[in-house]
Structures are given as structure tokens and as C-alpha cells.
Amino acid sequence: MTAAKRDVLAPHQDDLASAMSYALSGGKALRAFLVLESARMNRVGSGAALAPALAIECIHAYSLIHDDLPCMDDDDLRRGQPTVHRKWNEHTAVLAGDALQTLAFWLLAQPEGPDPTTQVALVRSLARAAGHHGMVGGQMMDISAETRKTPYSLEQIKQVQHGKTGALIRWAATSGAVLAQADTAAWQALDRYGACLGLAFQIWDDVLDIEGDAQAMGKAVGKDADRGKATFVSHLGLAGAKEYAADLVKQACSALDIYQEQGDCLREAARFVISRVS
Amino acid sequence: MTAAKRDVLAPHQDDLASAMSYALSGGKALRAFLVLESARMNRVGSGAALAPALAIECIHAYSLIHDDLPCMDDDDLRRGQPTVHRKWNEHTAVLAGDALQTLAFWLLAQPEGPDPTTQVALVRSLARAAGHHGMVGGQMMDISAETRKTPYSLEQIKQVQHGKTGALIRWAATSGAVLAQADTAAWQALDRYGACLGLAFQIWDDVLDIEGDAQAMGKAVGKDADRGKATFVSHLGLAGAKEYAADLVKQACSALDIYQEQGDCLREAARFVISRVS
Numbered sequence: 196m197t198a199a200k201r202d203v204l205a206p207h208q209d210d211l212a213s214a215m216s217y218a219l220s221g222g223k224a225l226r227a228f229l230v231l232e233s234a235r236m237n238r239v240g241s242g243a244a245l246a247p248a249l250a251i252e253c254i255h256a257y258s259l260i261h262d263d264l265p266c267m268d269d270d271d272l273r274r275g276q277p278t279v280h281r282k283w284n285e286h287t288a289v290l291a292g293d294a295l296q297t298l299a300f301w302l303l304a305q306p307e308g309p310d311p312t313t314q315v316a317l318v319r320s321l322a323r324a325a326g327h328h329g330m331v332g333g334q335m336m337d338i339s340a341e342t343r344k345t346p347y348s349l350e351q352i353k354q355v356q357h358g359k360t361g362a363l364i365r366w367a368a369t370s371g372a373v374l375a376q377a378d379t380a381a382w383q384a385l386d387r388y389g390a391c392l393g394l395a396f397q398i399w400d401d402v403l404d405i406e407g408d409a410q411a412m413g414k415a416v417g418k419d420a421d422r423g424k425a426t427f428v429s430h431l432g433l434a435g436a437k438e439y440a441a442d443l444v445k446q447a448c449s450a451l452d453i454y455q456e457q458g459d460c461l462r463e464a465a466r467f468v469i470s471r472v473s
Numbered sequence: 474m475t476a477a478k479r480d481v482l483a484p485h486q487d488d489l490a491s492a493m494s495y496a497l498s499g500g501k502a503l504r505a506f507l508v509l510e511s512a513r514m515n516r517v518g519s520g521a522a523l524a525p526a527l528a529i530e531c532i533h534a535y536s537l538i539h540d541d542l543p544c545m546d547d548d549d550l551r552r553g554q555p556t557v558h559r560k561w562n563e564h565t566a567v568l569a570g571d572a573l574q575t576l577a578f579w580l581l582a583q584p585e586g587p588d589p590t591t592q593v594a595l596v597r598s599l600a601r602a603a604g605h606h607g608m609v610g611g612q613m614m615d616i617s618a619e620t621r622k623t624p625y626s627l628e629q630i631k632q633v634q635h636g637k638t639g640a641l642i643r644w645a646a647t648s649g650a651v652l653a654q655a656d657t658a659a660w661q662a663l664d665r666y667g668a669c670l671g672l673a674f675q676i677w678d679d680v681l682d683i684e685g686d687a688q689a690m691g692k693a694v695g696k697d698a699d700r701g702k703a704t705f706v707s708h709l710g711l712a713g714a715k716e717y718a719a720d721l722v723k724q725a726c727s728a729l730d731i732y733q734e735q736g737d738c739l740r741e742a743a744r745f746v747i748s749r750v751s
Contacts, residue, residue, distance in 0.1 A: 211605055211613045261571060266563035285544035289567065290613050293539060293574065294605035300578045301600030304593045311589035315582045318596055322579030327489055327572035335489045335568050 214279050214291035215298070218256040221274040225396075226251040226367040228464065233371025233385055236457045243309050247317055247370045250299040254325050255363060257295035258334070260288050267338055268418075296325070309374055316373055324362035333358020346425035356397040364396065365389035368461075384453050388461060391447035396468050398440040401426040405433060407472065440469045492557050492569035493576070496534040499552040503674075504529040504645040506742065511649025511663055514735045521587050525595055525648045528577040529641060532603050535573035536612070536641075538566050545616055546696075574603070587652055594651055602640035611636020624703035634675040642674065643667035646739075662731050666739060669725035674746050676718040679704040683711060685750065718747045 227248035234244035263270040263278040264285065271281050280288035303317050323329060337355045340347055347355065368389030372382040404419050405428055419426050427436045447465040451458030505526035512522035541548040541556040542563065549559050558566035581595050601607060615633045618625055625633065646667030650660040682697050683706055697704050705714045725743040729736030 210617075211610060215605065257571075261567055264564075264567065266567060286542075286616050287613070289539055289542065289544060290609050290616075292571075293535075294609040296571065296574055297600050297604035297609065300596055301604060304597035304600065306593075306597075308593075311593045314593045314596075315584075315586075315589045318578055318593075319582035319584075322575050322582065326575035326579060327493065331568050331572040331575065332489060335565070338564050338568075339488075 210283060210287055211291055211294060214260075214283050214287050215256075215295050217276075217282065218260050218279055218291060218295065219252060221276065222252075222255075224252060225464070226255055226363060229364065229367035229389070229461070230370045232460050232464070233368055234374055235371070236385075236454050236461070237371040237375035237377050237381060239371055239374045243374055244371065246302045246305060246308055247367075247374070250302040250317075250321065251363060251367050251370075253295045253299035253302065254321065254330070257292040257299075258325075258330055258363075260292040260295070262334065264288055267334075299325075313374060313376065317370065320369075320373065321366055324366040329358050329362035330360075331358075333360070333362070340424055341422060346423070346429070348425075349427075349430045352425060352427060352430065353394070356394060360397050361390060361393035364393035368392065380453060384450050387450035388447045388458075388465070391443045391450065392465050392468060395440045395443040395447065395465065398427045398436050398443070399469050399471065401428045402433065402436055402440070403472070404428070437469070444469050488561060488565055489569060489572060492538075492561050492565050493534075493573050495554075495560065496538050496557055496569060496573065497530060499554065500530075500533075502530060503742075504533055504641060507642065507645035507667070507739070508648045510738050510742070511646055512652055513649070514663075514732050514739070515649040515653035515655050515659060517649055517652040521652055522649065524580045524583060524586055525645075525652070528580040528595075528599065529645050529648075531573045531577035531580065532599065532608070533641060535570040535577075536603075536608055538570040538573070540612065542566055545612075577603075591652060591654065595648065598647075598651065599644055602644040607636050607640035608638075609636075611638070611640070618702055619700060624701070624707070626703075627705075627708045630703055630705060630708065631672070634672060638675050639668060639671035642671035646670065658731060662728050665728035666725045666736075666743070669721045669728060670743050670746060673718045673721040673725065673743065676705045676714050676721070677747050677749065679706045680711065680714055680718070681750070682706070715747070722747055 230248040230251055231241055231244050234241065234247075259273060260279045262268050263273055264280055270278050272278065276282070278288070279291055283291075299321065300318060303314055303321065308314050325331065327335075333355050336351075337359055340355070365386055366389075369382055369385045371377075372385050375381075401419065404426065419429075427439070430436075431439055444465045448458075448462040451461060508526040508529055509519055509522050512519065512525075537551060538557045540546050541551055542558055548556050550556065554560070556566070557569055561569075577599065578596060581599065582592055586592050603609065605613075611633050614629075615637055618633070643664055644667075647660055647663045649655075650663050653659075679697065682704065697707075705717070708714075709717060722743045726736075726740040729739060
């Protein structure tokens with residue numbers, strides 16, 4: 196790019212790029228970790244797993260920016276820092292989220308990526324996981340909870356989680372098997388692991404919303420209870436929710452039996468999910 | 474899907490799907506037309522062109538939903554109907570736009586699509602055209618115009634258009650050459666056509682913002698002038714803008730010389746762009 200052209204673009208393009216980069220930083224990068232570990236377990240080099248790992252973090256970051264908007268969860272803090280619409284403004288938040296979603300698909304379609312059939316499979320499955328049948332559908336159901344007369348049943352809360360957080364975590368967990376073009380059993384083991392982990396993760400989020408410390412969490416706590424929103428904790432009680440999460444982590448660990456000791460790192464991650472304080 | 478599961482999802486999922494479908498309907502479908510015609514000119518069957526044609530309309534529809542939001546252009550009417558956030562609400566508009574973008578990439582990655590290398594090329598180029606270096610970048614620059622002390626120069630307005638409307642139109646125009654894996658000359662001819670057409674289209678939009686009839690347009694007019702925003706018309710005058718648009722249409726038509734009479738339909742479309750009243 197010539198200096199003259201760069202001058203034409205700046206500074207608004209810079210704001211957009213800064214907001215995108217800001218939203219990508221400071222998280223646990225659990226989903227990227229799942230992709231890299233799933234790849235390693237399926238003997239795929241980390242080079243080939245890097246684009247999917249970045250792509251899933253882009254989707255996750257975009258979803259957080261949009262979830263935090265005033266017309267959605269209206270949050271001021273995320274990971275201990277001002278949310279994008281608070282640090283910049285609402286239109287920058289909408290557009291940075293939009294561009295991060297686009298960036299995810301761009302990353303999956305690079306010429307130096309894995310073979311094209313695998314790339315297409317990753318694009319298709321990520322779009323399925325992130326779209327109206329997956330994450331966005333779950334988010335729509337979740338936000339609609341606040342205007343309902345009757346709180347969601349336990350089954351409906353599971354359905355929200357299945358879309359809102361479960362779909363991306365399952366995609367991340369299974370991505371190594373897709374990259375390796377592994378057999379169905381390998382894919383199914385990781386999918387089962389991802390499904391249990393995702394559910395345990397959400398239950399633990401609900402636990403932290405009650406027991407957590409706002410400072411350690413880097414975001415507001417007690418919001419769900421304040422709004423009278425049905426959660427795993429409101430249905431099962433604190434002890435019941437913790438027990439359910441622990442049982443899911445056990446199921447997640449044994450789902451990886453076919454990977455033997457190669458699955459130890461993911462088993463450790465599952466145990467971490469229900470011990471974390473943020 | 475079982476009846477029980479459908480019951481769990483409804484009615485919020487229905488709202489999301491309805492908003493997505495609503496946003497897709499009622500437009501000129503210029504971009505889909507460009508894809509289908511570009512495919513025909515490159516001897517690609519309309520079956521193979523259908524997914525890219527739908528995909529580009531999904532991206533376009535998503536961008537309109539988000540552009541119309543209160544934090545962006547704050548428009549109440551689009552194509553003579555209430556905008557999505559007016560008919561439903563803001564969070565439905567954000568999420569329907571998000572899901573339409575995802576749907577576009579899902580459509581390009583179907584197993585029954587063209588060969589995977591072509592699919593990956595379409596995903597990559599669409600992501601490039603739609604993202605922070607393309608449409609979203611242009612939109613960011615456009616919305617930032619309102620808070621600037623000095624209005625944009627003509628060069629900067631061209632830069633906004635290049636991203637905001639030009640990138641998708643060029644993608645649509647060139648998609649047939651990509652589908653056919655045609656030679657560089659074929660792609661370049663269509664790219665040149667798309668670049669001229671896109672610019673002429675935007676100039677004519679600026680003309681209609683002054684001369685147009687709100688009822689025929691199905692949206693508010695005179696908004697740019699009211700806001701003191703620099704446009705092609707404010708820089709060139711009405712007559713100068715029309716002359717420039719007409720010259721661009723001539724260039725668009727002659728860019729298709731190598732297609733001979735096979736390019737007549739696209740030439741006609743270019744002439745339509747600067748004769749339309751809405």
C-alpha cells in the first residue's frame with residue numbers, strides 16, 4: 196500500500212483494526228487450545244491447526260462483542276477491560292464483530308492451508324456451528340428468555356447452551372479429526388468430549404455467576420439472578436449444578452478412551468473447567 | 474427434528490428465521506443477477522452459480538440490516554418496508570445480520586458445490602471483499618464521515634465506495650470466471666466491468682438522494698445533504714456526477730469487449746444502473 200493510500204484510509208480503518216485486535220486479546224483461548232490439542236492427538240502438525248485455531252477465536256471474539264452491546268446483554272466490562280462499545284462506540288463494536296466473523300472464514304480458506312476438501316469441510320462445519328442453527332440461534336433464544344413470562348425449563352436451558360456455547364466448543368474439539376480426515380470413531384469421541392465439556396463449562400459459568408468474584412472474573416456477576424433468569428443453578432441448586440458438572444467432566448474424560456494417554460491433556464482441561472474461578 | 478425439539482426452539486428461532494428471510498426479500502437482487510450472468514458468459518450452468526448468487530445476497534442483506542441500525546444510519550424504512558430493527562427489535566436485527574453472514578459462507582461450502590479448490594477460492598475472495606479490507610472497512614470509513622471536521626475529498630469518497638459497495642459488486646461480476654477457472658483476461662475484464670459498474674451505481678445513489686422520490690425509493694432521501702456529508706454530487710455537482718456515471722458505464726461496457734455479444738446483458742444492466750429511479 197502506498198503512503199498516500201494509507202493516509203486516505205487512516206484513522207478510521209485503524210480504529211476498526213484496533214477494536215478487532217483488542218477483542219481478540221486477554222481471553223483464556225480455550226477454543227484455540229482445543230483445536231491445537233485435537234490436532235496433536237490426531238497427528239496433525241500445529242502449522243496446519245493454526246488457521247482453524249485463530250478462526251474459532253475470531254468467531255468467539257465477534258460473538259462476545261455483539262453479546263455485550265446495549266441492545267443485547269449491555270455489559271460494560273469484559274475480561275477486566277471496557278467492552279468494545281464502551282471503549283470505542285456502538286458502531287465500531289458492530290463493525291468490528293462483523294469483520295471478525297468474516298476474518299474467521301478468510302483464515303480457513305488460505306492457499307497454503309490443508310487440502311481444499313478439508314478446508315471446505317471446516318468452513319461448512321464452522322458456519323453450521325456459528326449460524327442460526329448454532330451459536331446465533333442459541334444467543335437469540337438466550338436473549339429472548341428475559342421477555343418470556345415463564346422461565347425456561349431445564350431442557351430449554353440445555354438447548355440454549357447447546358447452541359450458544361456448545362456448538363463452537365464441539366467444532367474446536369473435533370477440528371483435529373477433520374484436519375486428519377480421521378475415522379468416524381475418532382470424530383465421535385471428540386464430539387462427545389466437546390459436548391460434555393461445553394455443557395460443564397456453561398454450568399460452571401452459572402455457578403461463578405453466584406459464587407464468583409467480580410474482580411477475578413473481570414466482568415459483572417450475579418446478573419442472571421438479578422434478572423430472575425432461569426439457569427442451571429436456579430433449576431438444580433448450587434450443589435446439584437456442581438454435581439452435574441462433575442459428572443459431565445467424568446463423561447468427557449472417558450469419551451477419550453480410544454486416545455488412551457494421548458487424551459490426558461484434554462482430560463486435564465476438562466477438570467480445569469470446573470475448578471476455575473474466572 | 475422431533476416435534477418436542479421443535480417446540481423447545483420455537484418461537485424465538487422462528488423470529489430469527491423470519492427476520493433473515495424478510496431482509497432477503499424485495500430487493501433488486503442485482504448482485505445475484507451479476508453472478509448468474511457472469512456464470513452464463515463463462516459457460517457455467519446456473520445450478521453451480523446458485524449458491525454464490527444466494528451467498529452474495531445474504532452478505533448484502535446482512536450489511537443492510539446492520540447499516541440501518543440506530544447506531545449506524547438509523548433508518549426506519551428499507552425497500553418501502555420497516556427496517557428489521559423497527560419491525561422486530563435491535564437484538565433481532567444484530568443477530569439476523571450475523572446469521573446471514575454465516576449463511577453466506579455455509580452456502581459456498583456445500584458438498585454438492587463445484588470442485589473444492591473453486592469453493593475455497595470463492596470463500597477466500599468473498600471474505601476479502603466483505604471484511605475489514607472491503608465492505609466493512611468502507612462502511613467504517615463512511616460512518617466516520619459524520620464526525621469528521623473536514624468532509625471527505627473526492628479521492629476519499631471513492632475509497633469509501635470502493636469498499637462499501639464496490640467490493641461485493643466486483644466479487645459478483647467476477648464469480649463466473651472463478652467458477653469456470655477461466656483465464657486471467659476473462660477475470661480482469663469482469664473485474665474492470667464490476668469496478669466501473671459499482672462506482673456508477675454509487676454515484677447514481679447520490680444523484681437519487683437529491684433527485685429521487687422517497688416513495689419510489691422506498692427509503693428516506695436527502696439524508697446525506699441534510700447531514701452536510703460529502704458525496705459525488707457535492708463534489709461534482711448534479712450534472713458533473715451524471716456525466717461521470719455515464720462515462721463509467723461506457724467504460725464498463727467496453728471492458729466486456731472480449732465477451733463480444735455474450736456481454737450484452739451485462740452492458741444493458743450497466744445502462745439500467747444510471748437510468749433507475751429507485
